[in-house]
Amino acid sequence: MRITRLYVYPIKALRGIELQSADLGAQGIRHDRRxxxxxxxxxxxxxxxxxxxxxxxxxxxxxxxxxxxxxxxxxxxxxxxxxxxxxxxxxxxxxxxxxxxxxxxxxxxxxxxxxxxxxxxxxxxxxxxxxxxxxxxxxxIGDGRRPILGSTLPPQPARQQQSGWLSGISSYLSGAHQQDATWLTFTDVAPFMVTTEASLQNVRARISDGQAVEMYKFRPNIVVDGEDEWAEDFWAELTVNEQHGLLLTGNCLRCTSLNVDYNTGKPAAGEVGTVLKKLMKDRRVDKGNKWSPVFGRYAFLAGDDFKVSVGDQVEVTVRLKDRTVWDWPGL
Incomplete structure (x- = not known):
């Protein structure tokens, strides 16, 4: 697989900026949602x-x-x-x-x-x-640090679901370094959002009136060309260029932001204004929140900071047997 797109959102909720390369750190892509x-x-x-x-x-x-x-x-x-x-x-x-x-x-x-x-x-x-x-x-955000809530999104519990993880990742996720590194800026619940081109094609196929559903509406940070559609539901770890890791620890539960027309600042007319409803039919796959459809996975850095570029090689190095279950309190 390859990275096909990178996005950063310095001011949360505004349009994203598409990048050719990005610096990744414990709190996400540099400048993201500060x-x-x-x-x-x-x-x-x-x-x-x-x-x-x-x-x-x-x-x-x-x-x-x-x-x-x-x-x-x-x-x-x-x-x-x-x-x-x-x-x-x-x-x-x-x-x-x-x-x-x-x-x-x-x-x-x-x-x-x-x-x-x-x-x-x-x-x-x-x-x-x-x-x-x-x-x-x-x-x-300055020096503010938002805590991570729940038990599935922080990396450590996700790591415990699997055996055979790299010893370097195990070391990184233990002790004081974990306590120092795992906090959030204004990213929703994790530093990174990973989506796939294959799953976007599945969504596009649901629209019959000729309008396109664009990836930027899903507001990812890292997009990969993927395996089969929805294969990412079971991804636990991605390795970039055979040396750097991302831990995928939770599903992204979707909301009405998918229906927004970026040209009018209002709900979109036609079928592209019903994307959320169309996903409701078969993508409510997270037992922790049965009302919201899933598209994409939240991720954390699995080691030192590193730089990625469009075209970089990505490999799935750990897979889940079962989907993760959402448990962020009150959300």
């Missing part, structure tokens, strides 16, 4: 913004410039009732590594896993608020 948007409610509480609840996030394009900043553009939909002069005309530049000493620290919660993070403030908040037409804040 920033996140929250809507400010009338009582002052912060509500997380993700595509499932805020499909208009799909209207924001982001670009990494010189490994120093993120350039964000708002793509006003064609035919939008909003006058063009009401929308910020200039893109927003966000530093990739902002200093935090003068930023307000706040506690935020994502899927029950909270962290102390930093509000970026203006001009970032005002720019996004003008685009969304309601009050929004941009936060930076």
């Amino acid at each position: 920033f996140m948007l929250f809507r400010v409610l009338e009582n002052g509480d912060l509500k997380k913004m993700q595509l499932s609840s805020f499909p208009e996030c799909a209207l924001f394009e982001q670009e990494i410039v010189d490994d120093e900043s993120i350039l964000v553009r708002f793509l006003r939909p064609e035919g939008s009732p909003r006058p063009a002069d009401e929308v910020p005309q200039m893109p927003l530049t966000v530093p990739l590594r902002p200093g935090t000493e003068n930023l307000e620290a706040v506690e935020v919660n994502l899927h029950g896993s909270s962290a102390r993070v930093y509000r970026m403030g203006d001009p970032f908040d005002s720019w996004f608020s003008a685009c969304f037409t309601y009050k929004v804040v941009l936060v930076y």
